[in-house]
Amino acid sequence: MLSIIEQLKLGKLWDFPGGIHPPEQKKLSNQSPVSAAFLPDELVIPLKQHLGAVGSLSVAVGDKVLKGQALTHTDVALSVPVHAPTSGVIAAIEARTIAHPSGLSDRCIILKPDGKDSWGTKNTITNYLESEPADLIEHIRSCGISGMGGAGFPTARKLQSASGKTDLLIINAAECEPYITADDRLMQDYADEIVEGIRIISYILKPKMTVIGIEDNKPEAIAALTQSVKEQDSILIRVIPTKYPSGGEKQLIKILTGREVPTQGIPADIGIMMQNIGTAHAIKKAVIDGEPLIQRVVTITGQTVSTPCNTWALLGTPVQALLNRYGYKIDKKQPRVIMGGPMMGFTLPHTEVPITKTANCILAPSRKELSAPGDEMSCIRCTACAEACPVSLLPQQLQWYAKDGDYDKCEEYNLFDCIECGACAYVCPSEIPLVHYYRQAKAEIRHRKQDALSAERAKQRFEAKNARMEREKEEREQRFQKAAEQRRKDMAAKGGDDAVAAAIARVKAKKEADAGTEVKPAVAAAIAKAKAKQAEAQAKAQSAAPGDTALPDNSEMAKLREERKRQAREQKAAKAAAEADAPVAAPEAEAARPSEGDPKKAAVAAAIARAKARKTAQAAESQAEPQTDKPAEAAPDEQATADTQADPKKAAVAAAIARAKARKAAQAAESQADKPADAVADEQAITDVQADPKKAAVAAAIARAKARKAAQAAESQPDKPADAVADEQAITDTQADPKKAAVAAAIARAKARKAAQAAESQADKPAEAAPDEQATTDAQADPKKAAVAAAIARAKARKAAQAAEKEAAEKSADNNNKPNEENK
CATH class of the missing domain: 3.40.50.11540 (NADH-ubiquinone oxidoreductase 51kDa subunit)
Known part of the structure; x- marks a missing residue:
């Protein structure tokens, strides 16, 4: 073969x-032969006259250039520079309409010829047979040569x-x-x-x-x-x-x-x-x-041109200048100028479009010579387009998909194999502009592919960046690890320890020490004591008689928290006492200004006030009715003072005992005159009660008991309305204000101490003492039981008061009857 x-x-x-x-x-x-080129008034030189990338500007506005001088430069293989077609001055660099079917504008250099047509430096290769092909290719590229047959593909790239x-x-x-x-x-x-x-x-x-x-x-x-x-x-x-x-x-x-x-x-x-x-x-x-590519042969033809011919045209020459030179007469009814031939050319939007490297013909036909396309009609499926297609495509289907925007189908039917020759549109009886649909579809597909390519490149750059960052991170970690190992080796060689490891060990040891000292011994002891008291209270509640009133305790956690708070307050009070100048020398001054924020000091001050009140009461009673001292009573008070210092709850128990005593001697205490010493003690007690809201509740209970007693006294003794009124007013005040309740409580305690000795001389003293002691024990175990005991004490006090009144009335009656019997 x-x-x-x-x-x-x-x-x-x-x-x-x-x-x-x-x-x-x-x-x-x-x-006729090709005519010589001429200089127009201005040259419009598009920066892009080829298929590929646009070069960068090498000139600026106002620069003088010579013929053949490069106006742009580029290092990209798919790009070529443009050159000055003649000598002159760069008048502007702006957007102008370019030779393209879209009729859009692009960046152009506006060159004003100086008429001298002066050449710049020419780089010739006379004996190209001695040159390397690669050097010739680079020379061709630098001269700006691109395909002059239509597409404008850079020639150097094609040869390479x-x-x-x-x-x-x-x-x-x-x-x-x-x-x-x-x-x-x-x-x-x-x-x-x-x-x-x-x-x-x-x-x-x-x-x-x-x-x-x-x-x-x-x-x-x-x-x-x-x-x-x-x-x-x-x-x-x-x-x-x-x-x-x-x-x-x-x-x-x-x-x-x-x-x-x-x-x-x-x-x-x-x-x-x-x-x-x-x-x-x-x-x-x-x-x-x-000589670089600065001119080309252009056919000027058509029946509206008086002298059709071929001429050398400088790149950038406006089409209107060429038409004027060769006698163009515009068709008034249907003016039309086509760049290219009648088959593959396109109609210009105006005649100021410049000549480019791919422009080979300017056709100015008359309306009779080349009629304008008519209105598009529906396809009649004659298959003439398919028979005329030189690439064996299906123009009808391609037009449908292009018109519908189904670009995937267009590619499936090999749209890009179309050479846009226009044979299909030429034979179409329906005058469908098939090539226009194909060009638009191609442009859209290229645009989408470019966007997809840009997105893919961006993705690759992003992934490369992440990979680089991970690699750098690993390298840093390896460097740090190597540095640490080297440091350990150096420390070991010098006989020392690793400083970093030692620091970490110290931090861990400190954390362990802090964790071990979180629970202090004092707090642990307080928690144990609270649990013991709770267990004792539960045992007593279980062994209590059926008739007794026993309230369950379901506040274990609350007690534990209160115990912790009490321990903290005790520590704070001890620290404050240690910092004081003379805490032992001036106990009264310290008691006169108790700390409002420390319950312990408040309890101590209350005990001191009660002791002073008892002393004052004994002195007052010795003036009115001499009696022997009761050392047995002082001992319990001192014991109560010590208890209150140890536990604020015991203060509540002491208050309950004071209320019981107050009820026993209420009538006798009310008959005595007011004492200044009592007022001093009451003011100190008021200060004590203001530091603890619980004491306010106790004082309120005392006030209510006083009110009941005052009512009974008012009924039995009509000659004392002022005291009853005062007691009622005290009851109202204590209900309205906790501070007044505290005052009332202090007064009650003072009166209780005044009448304590007289109450103890009664015959039922042992019987009352036993319940009081039992109430004290219960109150120490549980505050709720203290309240119950106080209520029981108040009831017994009322009974004792009634019995005392009844006995006094009987004795009075007996005394009145004795003289009468003697007279008889």
Whole structure:
């Protein structure tokens, strides 16, 4: 089987599916040579005139530039710089409308020519055969050369990707688009320069064969190229039939080699490289002459142009300037200017759009020559579009999915294989602008893919950052561990311990010591005492008689807390006593100002006040009725004082005993005169009671007992209304104010001490003492039992008072009857 090269030498050709034969209309512009370029009033130079990244600015507003000077620079492979087409001044850098189907604006450099057309430095490579291919590729890139056949892909990048793996180099000279004759005229006028450019490309790629594919409707160009390559055995010229779009990259490869480029692939995938005629000429100018890409051949054609032709146009020349130069007469009814041919071109929004590297034709047709597209109608499913498609696609389905926004289906139906040739729209009877739908769908898919790619890159950067942070963390930990190990080794070598380990050990030891001293011995003892008292009270309650009143104790935890508080208060009081200057020398002064916040001091002060009251009572009673001292009574008071110092609850028991005694001698105590000493004791007692709210409750109970006694006395003694009124007022006051209750309690205790000796001389003293002692014991065990005992004592006091009154009345009656009996 013959190889592709052998088949090419034998002149074998293939065909591609579909295709159309529209009117060529090439005779309008290919009859005259390419005219020279001219200087317009201003040049609008877009920064992006190629497929790829935009370069960075190298000039600023107001800078003077020379012809061929680079205006941008870039180090990106998929980017090329732009150059000044002539010498002049940078007037502005602003957004202007660019040559694009969208009609959008982009950043442009506005250059005002100075008319001198002065060249800058030219970097030429006269003997390129002695240069490295990589140096030639870089030189081509720096001269700003990109594909001039349509897409504008950077030529240097294209050559670099195919270097060393190209078997066949194809030069596209088909120029199948109607009306366009730029390449045709370029080949006729500059065939030698084109062939030289082809040799440079062949030197870089080193292919096995170079083929120039040209349509048979260009006989003059074919003759010129044949004359230029007659001595070049490695360059073949193959004439192909005229058929649109035979100038497409994939279609021309199919015609010349019979091979098909894979879906979404490039010719380099099958060992083929394709370059345009205009690109080959630009490479020759860049390498041999040192001129960057600053101009190109543009076809000016259409029936509204008086002199259709091909001309050299400086990049950045406004379309309106070209039209004016060659006699453009606007069609008043339907003005329209198309950039490109009638099949793949697009209508310009206005004529101030500049010429770029990919602009090869300006078509200004009349309304009769090229009618405007009509209104879009519904598809009639004629399949004409599918039959005309040169890529064997299904244009009808693609249009449906593109219109519906189903871009996944568009890709599934190989939308990106569409070359946008316009053959489907040309044959559509419904005048559906199919190519417009495809372009819009392609742009949207590219945009989405770019967003997805950006998101993926951001994700990768984020993951890389996290990985780096974890790695740095591990490295730090390893460094710290190594440093610690080295420090331990150094300490061991020096005979010392690790300072860090020692510090940690000290902290742990301190924590353990603190944990061990949380419960102090005093607190533990108080807790044990409280539990013992509770157990004793429960035992007594269980052994009590059925008739006795026993209240259960369900406040164990409360007692424990109170015990802890009492221990804390005792510690605080002891500390305060130690800090005092003379606590023993002045006990009365200390008692005169008890601490309002310390119950212990309040209890001590109350005991002192009771002792003083007893002494005063004894002195007062010795003046009225001499009696012998009662040492037995003083002993219990002293014992009560010691008990109250030890426990505030015992103070409540002592108060209960005082109330019992007060009830026994209430009538005798009320008949005595007020004593100043008692008032002093009462004031001290008032201060004591204010420090403890419990004493207020005790005083209130005493006041109620006094009220009952006062009522009985008022009934039996009508000559004492003032005392009864005072007692009633005291009862009301104590109910309204705890402080007044405290005063009343103090008065009651004073009166009790005054009448204590008289009450003890009664015959029923032993019987009353026993219940009082029992009440004292119960009250020490439980405060609730103390209240019960107080109530029992009050009842007994009332009974004793009534019995005393009855006995006094009987004695009085007996005394009254004795004189009468004696007289008899």
